[in-house]
Amino acid sequence: MKALVVDDDRVLADVIAFTLRREGFEVILAHDGETAWRQWQAGEPNIVVLDVNLPGIDGFEVCRRIREQSDTPIILLTVRGEENDVVYGLDVGADDYVTKPFSPRQLVARARAVLRRVSQTAPQDAMQRAGGLSYDANRRELSTDDGKTHHLSPLEGRLIGYLMLNPNQILTIDTLIDHVWGPDGGDRDMLRQLIHRLRSKIEPDPAEPTYIETISGTGYGLNIPSESD
Amino acid sequence: MKALVVDDDRVLADVIAFTLRREGFEVILAHDGETAWRQWQAGEPNIVVLDVNLPGIDGFEVCRRIREQSDTPIILLTVRGEENDVVYGLDVGADDYVTKPFSPRQLVARARAVLRRVSQTAPQDAMQRAGGLSYDANRRELSTDDGKTHHLSPLEGRLIGYLMLNPNQILTIDTLIDHVWGPDGGDRDMLRQLIHRLRSKIEPDPAEPTYIETISGTGYGLNIPSESD
DNA sequence: CAGGGCCGTGACAGTTGTGTGACAAAAAAC
């Protein structure tokens, strides 16, 4: 499930992106109309979160162009009190809108509602695979290749989700902390503990980790036996 | 072609009525929820134009009641800026919405579009099936695969109906609250209680739920064993 | 060999989330 987030306020855009990623979306960012339009053409996303006030091409115009080519759900971000924006936005084809300021949770709920409405099909198959592992982000259940499934806590889920997105790579400690706790949370102790808890659930022998490798002084990596590549 | 127009603003209602009559509709008027409901039961109209803000029973409730018994097309009239109303309105079964202020011509165009769309699709009965469960929304009775039928309360009915619409998926707490109570109602305690009551009716052993699964920190899901229908 | 990072591990407490029963308020049925 791919989402395109467009807002010239980079901080806000990052917050939205973080929230959506945590909910299992793959997020592309853009900070102005032209970029947004190119990004949309490049990899057609499943949903667009679009600020109205943008440098260059404004949100309405982007919305109209997208609507000419596709039914991709579009959620507009408007400033409170600009009711005309909303009316106009829905007129040019937006599916829903959220007025700033809003809570990230609210936005996610809205996004899901729109996706549900537009595509009557199952909204999200948030299933990730990597080697013998498959992770269902909705249920937070991870299946190992020995057929067992383990229920993960929210943080464990975020961690394994990010690792499976970047298998066979070394991810630095700070990168991991950022992705699990966000910009202002988390320290090394917590990550160490989280890795420990995850290992104890998914490693056949936690003392000799198969999946999660430690690179001392740097970070961790998820080892996936390379199939015939 | 009979139309029921409901709006507490008598002037506006008259304008709409006039326009629709000019377009060949036979129009019945109502200015509050109770009257609307009675009028609808009296002579079942072909289409309903329904203001959201009504004295007494509000538009959502009228919409829901009508939807329980029939597929009659419903167009909601919402005030611009009340974006929640739109989302919730479509959720409880409205077919389309028009934001005030609007031009009568616009309303007529929408009405025709909806009528065209609805008449194409076959009417659906109010019976839902999912795995061993079957739910009759009219009688609000749910049958489990062990042959027992349980009478559900209105809220329980809405909850199970929504779960059965999205089986084998995890629905977030907020999504469920939105769907059962609407944009401004309901909190987590109430949902917890409702889940509890529903479980105690349909689960063979409420301590070990078969159907309704809990994902701590996220929400709930209806588990249906995938078998051949 | 000593000391200092770094890491794995276990234990523990604080916080939050969840299931459950009881009860009152409200609504609906009679």
Added chain:
DNA sequence: GTTTTTTGTCACACAACTGTCACGGCCCTG
């Protein structure tokens, strides 16, 4: 009007989740 059903509120126990800390082992450097 009364009675029954339905719904909201609250309290409490228990479970899940997370953060913190301490200890011991390993590797490296001096």
